[in-house]
Amino acid sequence: QVQLVESGGGLVQAGGSLRLSCAASGRTFSDNDMGWFRQTPGKEREFVSAISWNRRNTYYADSVKGRFTISRDDAKNTVYLQMNSLKPEDTAVYYCAFPLRYYSGGARGADYWGQGTQVTVSS
Numbered sequence: 001q002v003q004l005v006e007s008g009g010g011l012v013q014a015g016g017s018l019r020l021s022c023a024a025s026g027r028t029f030s031d032n033d034m035g036w037f038r039q040t041p042g043k044e045r046e047f048v049s050a051i052s053w054n055r056r057n058t059y060y061a062d063s064v065k066g067r068f069t070i071s072r073d074d075a076k077n078t079v080y081l082q083m084n085s086l087k088p089e090d091t092a093v094y095y096c097a098f099p100l101r102y103y104s105g106g107a108r109g110a111d112y113w114g115q116g117t118q119v120t121v122s123s
Contacts, residue, residue, distance in 0.1 A: 001026050002024065002025070002026040002027045002098065002111075002112045003024070003025045003026055004022055004023070004024050004096045004098055004112055004113065004114035004115075005022065005023045005114060005115070006020060006021065006022045006094065006095070006096050006114040006115065006116065006117040007020070007021050007022075007023075007117060008020040008021050008117060009094060009117030009118045009119045010118075010119070010120070011120045011121075011122065012086055012119075012120070012121055012122070013121070013122050014086060014087055014088055014121055014122065014123050015085060015086065016086050016121070017082070017083060017084045017085075017086065018083045018086065018119060019080060019081070019082050019083070020036070020080065020081040020083065020094055020096075020117060020119075021078055021079075021080055022034070022036075022078060022079045022080075022081075022096030022098075022114055023076070023077060023078045024077045024078070024079070024096075024098050025077060027098075027099075029074060029077040029098075030053060030074040031053055031099075032053050032098060032099030032100065033050055033051065033052050033053055033099060033100035034050065034051055034070075034072060034079040034096070034097065034098055034099070034100055035047065035048070035049060035050035035051070035070075035096075035097040035098075035100040035108060035110065036048040036049045036050075036070065036079075036081045036094055036095065036096060036097065037094070037095045037097055037108075037110075037113075038090075038092035038093065038094045038095065038119075039092055039093050039095065039116075040091065040092045040093075045095065046061065047061055047108050048060070048061050048064055048068065048081070048094070049061065049064065049068055049070040049081060050070065050100050050108065051070045051071065051072050051079065055071075055072060058070050063089075064083075064090070067083065067084050067085045067086075068081060068082065068083050068084070069081070069082040069084075070082075079096060079098075081094070083119070086119075086121045087121060088121045088122065088123045089121075090119060090121050091119060091120050091121050092118075092119060093116040093117065093118050093119075094116065094117050094118075094119055095113050095114050095116045096113070096114035097109070097110030097112070097113060097114075098110055098111070098112050099111055099112075
């Protein structure tokens with residue numbers, strides 16, 4: 001059974017930083033792309049970032065480019081999201097996605113999701 005456990009969320013002032021972690025178990029981690037999504041109340045879950053299985057490719061939503069960095073440590077079955085220069089509009093529940101799936105039209109999804117970690121950025 002696949003389990004994804006996120007950590008690292010919290011309350012931070014605008015301009016601050018947080019580092020999210022997602023530890024995966026129950027399935028081969030290193031062969032799969034991983035991703036992060038976020039969701040705010042009343043809105044659909046949106047793509048934030050992804051990293052390919054071989055670390056060669058990373059992808060970011062336009063809203064976080066230049067501020068967020070995704071990375072992975074396959075020895076620890078963990079994917080990270082370093083979030084810098086945080087803005088109030090980054091406030092959301094952040095979800096780890098594994099393995100990342102790609103659909104027509106550029107949509108992304110996943111077979112499994114973590115329980116989510118709350119990130120709150122105060123102005």
